[in-house]
Amino acid sequence: MSKLGDDATTATRTLRTMWQIRRFEEAVDDLFARGLMHGTMHLSIGQEASATGTCFALRDDDAITSTHRGHGHCIAKGADLERMMAELLAKETGYCRGRGGSMHIADVATGNLGANGIVAGGIPIAAGAGLAYQLQGLDRVVVSFFGDGAANEGAFHEAVNLAAIWKLPVIFLCENNKYGMSFSTEKSFAIENIADRAVGYGIPGVTVDGNDVEAVNEVVAAAVERARNGEGPTLVESVTYRWKGHSKSDKNLYRTKEEISEWRDRDPIIRFERSVVERGVLDQAAIDAVRAQATEDIRTAVRAANAAPDARPDDLLEAVFAPATA
Amino acid sequence: MTATPTAPAGTTDQGRVITYSEAVREALAEAMSADERVFVLGEDIGVYGGAFGVTGDLYHRFGAERVRDTPISELGIVGAAVGAALAGMRPVVEIQFSDFTCQAMDQIVNQAAKIHFMLGGAAEVPMVLRAPLGSGTGAAAQHSQSLEAWFAHVPGLKVVMPATAEDAKGLLLSAIDDPNPVIVLEHKLLYRTSGPVPEGAGRVPLGKTAVRRRGRDVTIVATGVMVQRSLEAAERLAADGIDVSVIDPRTLSPLDDAPILEDVSRTGRALLVQEAPGHVGFTAEIASRIVESPAIYRLLAPIRRLSGLDVPIPYAPQLETAAVPQVDGIVDAARSLMKDS
Ligand SMILES: Cc1ncc(C[n+]2csc(CCOP(=O)(O)OP(=O)(O)O)c2C)c(N)n1
Ligand SMILES: [Mg+2]
Numbered sequence: 001m002s003k004l005g006d007d008a009t010t011a012t013r014t015l016r017t018m019w020q021i022r023r024f025e026e027a028v029d030d031l032f033a034r035g036l037m038h039g040t041m042h043l044s045i046g047q048e049a050s051a052t053g054t055c056f057a058l059r060d061d062d063a064i065t066s067t068h069r070g071h072g073h074c075i076a077k078g079a080d081l082e083r084m085m086a087e088l089l090a091k092e093t094g095y096c097r098g099r100g101g102s103m104h105i106a107d108v109a110t111g112n113l114g115a116n117g118i119v120a121g122g123i124p125i126a127a128g129a130g131l132a133y134q135l136q137g138l139d140r141v142v143v144s145f146f147g148d149g150a151a152n153e154g155a156f157h158e159a160v161n162l163a164a165i166w167k168l169p170v171i172f173l174c175e176n177n178k179y180g181m182s183f184s185t186e187k188s189f190a191i192e193n194i195a196d197r198a199v200g201y202g203i204p205g206v207t208v209d210g211n212d213v214e215a216v217n218e219v220v221a222a223a224v225e226r227a228r229n230g231e232g233p234t235l236v237e238s239v240t241y242r243w244k245g246h247s248k249s250d251k252n253l254y255r256t257k258e259e260i261s262e263w264r265d266r267d268p269i270i271r272f273e274r275s276v277v278e279r280g281v282l283d284q285a286a287i288d289a290v291r292a293q294a295t296e297d298i299r300t301a302v303r304a305a306n307a308a309p310d311a312r313p314d315d316l317l318e319a320v321f322a323p324a325t326a
Numbered sequence: 327m328t329a330t331p332t333a334p335a336g337t338t339d340q341g342r343v344i345t346y347s348e349a350v351r352e353a354l355a356e357a358m359s360a361d362e363r364v365f366v367l368g369e370d371i372g373v374y375g376g377a378f379g380v381t382g383d384l385y386h387r388f389g390a391e392r393v394r395d396t397p398i399s400e401l402g403i404v405g406a407a408v409g410a411a412l413a414g415m416r417p418v419v420e421i422q423f424s425d426f427t428c429q430a431m432d433q434i435v436n437q438a439a440k441i442h443f444m445l446g447g448a449a450e451v452p453m454v455l456r457a458p459l460g461s462g463t464g465a466a467a468q469h470s471q472s473l474e475a476w477f478a479h480v481p482g483l484k485v486v487m488p489a490t491a492e493d494a495k496g497l498l499l500s501a502i503d504d505p506n507p508v509i510v511l512e513h514k515l516l517y518r519t520s521g522p523v524p525e526g527a528g529r530v531p532l533g534k535t536a537v538r539r540r541g542r543d544v545t546i547v548a549t550g551v552m553v554q555r556s557l558e559a560a561e562r563l564a565a566d567g568i569d570v571s572v573i574d575p576r577t578l579s580p581l582d583d584a585p586i587l588e589d590v591s592r593t594g595r596a597l598l599v600q601e602a603p604g605h606v607g608f609t610a611e612i613a614s615r616i617v618e619s620p621a622i623y624r625l626l627a628p629i630r631r632l633s634g635l636d637v638p639i640p641y642a643p644q645l646e647t648a649a650v651p652q653v654d655g656i657v658d659a660a661r662s663l664m665k666d667s
Contacts, residue, residue, distance in 0.1 A: 101641030
């Protein structure tokens, strides 16, 4: 099986996606700090390889469910940057017409069944989507992204068990970034690896370095193949780290500066860049160009979103129920 | 959009002034100091100090055992509180956003609320569940709901919605004393508002409605952050010569309706304000109590309810503001009620 960094085209695409995620979130962080963005934000800076490696193992017609920390999943699955940014800027042209915001972006057309404001809320939904594909005789698979914290919700246990007994085509992708808000995995689990929970459901569990985009991609690709062949779900634990606070109210009292800077040194994007340069797949000029392109992609998205009309309150009441179709 | 602080924190001629969240924290600290059965548990309430900063430094003052951080497991947290209460403790649960009580509904509704009754009085569940509710923070549909009517509908649960700093402290102390499960719903826009809480201020009894302002023309009944907004509206109406009462039930279950019925009988006009969607909302209960009582004969105009739209809370600020009653809307509703009669 070929790796994401083996050829220049795939390496460029992988790198551009990771940089788009990074730049998108930096832009959001900046807009928020300047009071130009509303609500709260959960940034995934530092976790780009996990989202990208996973989504790049999927076909366009495969699906994902995402989380409150979902910008990366959304971008890696192919969402439109301008519509995402417009949503965060409360615009009529946003993915949810300003009704959902950061935590509720979905793009059913690209197989994104939705971010979620409820921890673990998407996990049973992923099992259900997998059930639908199985019933429809399709060979599509579903990836359910969730955090380490979510693995302690009842919803996780119930959904994984259903998927296991029905052999549903689902990949449970746990992004273990060491903390659920302020609570560390050392305190919230009495086991070493979250993937070990798979044993309790009779499915395979794999722990992978979530800051290695190629390793994530390989592990997920194998799980996808299993799922497509009707062999059932896999629990993948992708070990990574969020650089920023949990959300806007986080004072980082529960972790040390040293720990954060140690993980910053393991930057998943720089790591992939070094690797492809060493392997002679891309040269430094090509890498600089990808980064510049991604920066420009986000600038364009912010500019266009800013120019779009504001979301309108006039038809809120009509928005609650889907219209009856004859 | 945010509620106006009544006064800056500090000391004024009203005595000591503290914030609503300081008042909650003070109640927790006093209860833990006075009774070693009391302990608090919830997500990120320890070193982090709570998602809204309410538990603050309690972790450093009372230690990790009594200010207990939990995994993200709402059903487990509430269930553990029910069990601990049955076994002789006085747990106070913090659910990070009241929306996440949905995860714990079995333990709240099927267990905590019913155990005392089902067991023929052989057991008690003296637990408190505190949770922030309401919109106004841009957190969208799954983090902004006002679900108080759900809880108030369940026999066996007591439900309180403190609207001032003094009540935030006093009602919580009474809730902790109470031998029954009590749901305390704190509006998140109120946390940073401040009000007088005299040094040593004590319990505010459950099940006692407060008359915040007495007027001649209209009785406004409001809950949560709508109490503040109604008081602001009252000032503006007064400038127009419309003199309103503002009544805050404080405890939704059990409901002390006598002061409401008495005031409506006097003014002949009732304006019922809540943030939650109107359909099957708490104020529908108030309206029923009015029409089921002799106060109905004194009505000069149909009862008017002003509620949130029957929609999930949207994200965009202009949409969010449009979805729930604001001061302008309360003023307009009171004016139109005067015109209708
Ligand atoms: C049911 C529920 N409980 C609590 C929360 C509040 N909350 C939002 S994100 C979060 C931490 C989630 O941790 P994890 O699953 O590890 O994901 P991460 O934030 O680390 O990406 C918490 C406690 C929530 N949104 N939903
Ligand atoms: Mg986490």
